[in-house]
Amino acid sequence: MSVASADGAIGIFDSGVGGLTVLHALRDLLPREHIIYLGDTARLPYGTKSPETVQRYAAHAAGWLMRQEIKLLVVACNTASALALESLREWVAPVPVIGVVDPGAAAAVSQSVRQHHLVLATEATTTQRAYTRAIRALRPEAVVEELPCSLFVALAEEGWGDDAVAKAAADKYLGTIRSRVSADRPDTAILGCTHFPLLRGVIAEALGPEIVIVDSASTTAAAVVTRLDELNMRNSAQMPGRLRLVATDGAARFARTGSAFLGQSFGPGDIELTDIHPSDIANAEAQ
Amino acid sequence: MSVASADGAIGIFDSGVGGLTVLHALRDLLPREHIIYLGDTARLPYGTKSPETVQRYAAHAAGWLMRQEIKLLVVACNTASALALESLREWVAPVPVIGVVDPGAAAAVSQSVRQHHLVLATEATTTQRAYTRAIRALRPEAVVEELPCSLFVALAEEGWGDDAVAKAAADKYLGTIRSRVSADRPDTAILGCTHFPLLRGVIAEALGPEIVIVDSASTTAAAVVTRLDELNMRNSAQMPGRLRLVATDGAARFARTGSAFLGQSFGPGDIELTDIHPSDIANAEAQ
Numbered sequence: 001m002s003v004a005s006a007d008g009a010i011g012i013f014d015s016g017v018g019g020l021t022v023l024h025a026l027r028d029l030l031p032r033e034h035i036i037y038l039g040d041t042a043r044l045p046y047g048t049k050s051p052e053t054v055q056r057y058a059a060h061a062a063g064w065l066m067r068q069e070i071k072l073l074v075v076a077c078n079t080a081s082a083l084a085l086e087s088l089r090e091w092v093a094p095v096p097v098i099g100v101v102d103p104g105a106a107a108a109v110s111q112s113v114r115q116h117h118l119v120l121a122t123e124a125t126t127t128q129r130a131y132t133r134a135i136r137a138l139r140p141e142a143v144v145e146e147l148p149c150s151l152f153v154a155l156a157e158e159g160w161g162d163d164a165v166a167k168a169a170a171d172k173y174l175g176t177i178r179s180r181v182s183a184d185r186p187d188t189a190i191l192g193c194t195h196f197p198l199l200r201g202v203i204a205e206a207l208g209p210e211i212v213i214v215d216s217a218s219t220t221a222a223a224v225v226t227r228l229d230e231l232n233m234r235n236s237a238q239m240p241g242r243l244r245l246v247a248t249d250g251a252a253r254f255a256r257t258g259s260a261f262l263g264q265s266f267g268p269g270d271i272e273l274t275d276i277h278p279s280d281i282a283n284a285e286a287q
Numbered sequence: 288m289s290v291a292s293a294d295g296a297i298g299i300f301d302s303g304v305g306g307l308t309v310l311h312a313l314r315d316l317l318p319r320e321h322i323i324y325l326g327d328t329a330r331l332p333y334g335t336k337s338p339e340t341v342q343r344y345a346a347h348a349a350g351w352l353m354r355q356e357i358k359l360l361v362v363a364c365n366t367a368s369a370l371a372l373e374s375l376r377e378w379v380a381p382v383p384v385i386g387v388v389d390p391g392a393a394a395a396v397s398q399s400v401r402q403h404h405l406v407l408a409t410e411a412t413t414t415q416r417a418y419t420r421a422i423r424a425l426r427p428e429a430v431v432e433e434l435p436c437s438l439f440v441a442l443a444e445e446g447w448g449d450d451a452v453a454k455a456a457a458d459k460y461l462g463t464i465r466s467r468v469s470a471d472r473p474d475t476a477i478l479g480c481t482h483f484p485l486l487r488g489v490i491a492e493a494l495g496p497e498i499v500i501v502d503s504a505s506t507t508a509a510a511v512v513t514r515l516d517e518l519n520m521r522n523s524a525q526m527p528g529r530l531r532l533v534a535t536d537g538a539a540r541f542a543r544t545g546s547a548f549l550g551q552s553f554g555p556g557d558i559e560l561t562d563i564h565p566s567d568i569a570n571a572e573a574q
Binding site: 253 | 328339410458
């Protein structure tokens with residue numbers, strides 16, 4: 001595979017709109033970079049599916065982005081980062097791959113006093129225990145609890161991140177943690193799904209003021225900057241970079257639910273729809 | 288296509304486990320029939336996806352069942368019934384196809400005094416207004432309101448059908464209906480998604496005692512019996528029929544979430560996993 005050029009785009013994918021929180025942080029730090037965002041909305045969510053299926057879907061999404069000649073791949077989906085990162089790295093080399101799990105783990109370690117962490121994520125992510133491994137690679141003595149909170153995804157998608165239903169769900173998932181004695185409580189809570197920043201308020205309220213909420217979007221964006229600088233791959237243009245928003249299904253829904261994640265309003269006309277063809281499947285499975 | 292034989296199986300599909308409520312009703316009425324249930328768990332949910340994508344997925348599922356030489360096809364998913372029934376009918380003819388929308392509409396009409404109906408369903412189903420058309424075909428003067436309640440799907444999948452979170456969600460979706468003056472309130476509420484029977488209690492409570500809850504599972508099963516009798520296609524064997532439970536992903540999750548829908552416990556070992564191959568896609572798209 002040819003080495004990508006510095007004026008190539010950064011490719012970023014997620015199962016849906018959640019990764020737009022990472023895109024938002026990336027554009028703040030790297031306004032001159034071209035970015036292509038792919039949301040695999042025809043097959044979302046990834047978080048309740050099996051490792052084999054998530055790996056297959058992630059390979060299709062990465063394959064589509066590679067055909068756009070990207071210079072760096074960001075896996076903005078925690079589930080795909082937890083289940084498919086190593087196989088994607090091998091597959092797209094020498095194009096570098098940044099996931100959200102390692103940056104999130106590093107951020108939590110740096111903000112924790114007692115190295116007792118709580119990871120809130122999808123069922124697929126928690127089953128894989130990727131955050132536990134990433135945190136223990138930095139701090140072998142760390143205590144890590146991983147808690148699946150599947151309903152938070154649906155609440156964020158419904159736009160109900162800060163209402164009575166979200167509060168009731170946060171209390172149900174997290175109520176027993178707050179009621180523990182202080183020494184048994186985690187001191188960080190990692191938002192281990194890109195949908196969860198939309199419920200940050202109710203999560204913080206349910207956990208109480210002594211637990212620091214850690215969000216991997218901004219630390220992932222910082223990791224991208226570091227990597228581009230190491231490789232001397234920043235775009236040297238002076239103009240603002242181009243943004244392409246691409247989805248595999250449902251432009252209207254993508255625009256409606258995505259605007260809250262991106263932090264700016266956009267419409268169905270701003271979305272390109274694409275298909276992941278059977279030829280992608282053949283390519284991915286031939287690897 | 289050859290005419291199916293009376294000892295062939297009834298094929299039934301849904302995006303996931305929700306259609307097991309229809310399977311449950313079918314087995315009660317037709318204990319001697321062989322039944323193959325296919326849950327397309329690798330691509331669920333259908334209810335938030337576009338009409339084109341739902342039609343494609345439904346064609347793949349039906350195509351897989353047709354290769355099992357079924358004698359009748361039940362589309363147990365409201366979204367697929369609303370968006371894909373006519374194209375499936377043409378495609379699988381002369382095998383008869385029964386969806387859940389027409390039986391649900393007929394049940395609502397027969398139980399309503401004022402012919403003012405409320406349809407609770409997924410976003411894709413309500414956008415299509417299939418229940419409105421089905422009810423008006425029977426009663427042109429009927430008033431039909433369709434209300435998307437996407438979060439109910441996630442609540443049912445999480446097994447949270449009857450707790451504080453479900454109550455809060457039901458109040459948020461339905462609270463304003465109960466507070467209307469009596470003459471403006473619907474007198475039936477159709478559970479227009481196979482997941483929703485698991486939230487029947489909180490839905491009934493939020494709507495109040497004057498609104499009759501209509502569930503299409505049992506009326507769909509009755510429609511299957513009628514159709515088999517019309518075609519003289521009942522299985523004449525004396526032994527109980529065989530049941531195959533098939534999913535496209537995640538046997539463990541299917542078993543865990545599905546048992547509540549089927550009303551009996553089963554394990555991952557009871558599920559066959561299958562793939563819907565690219566050859567299915569080619570066949571479906573060639574139609």
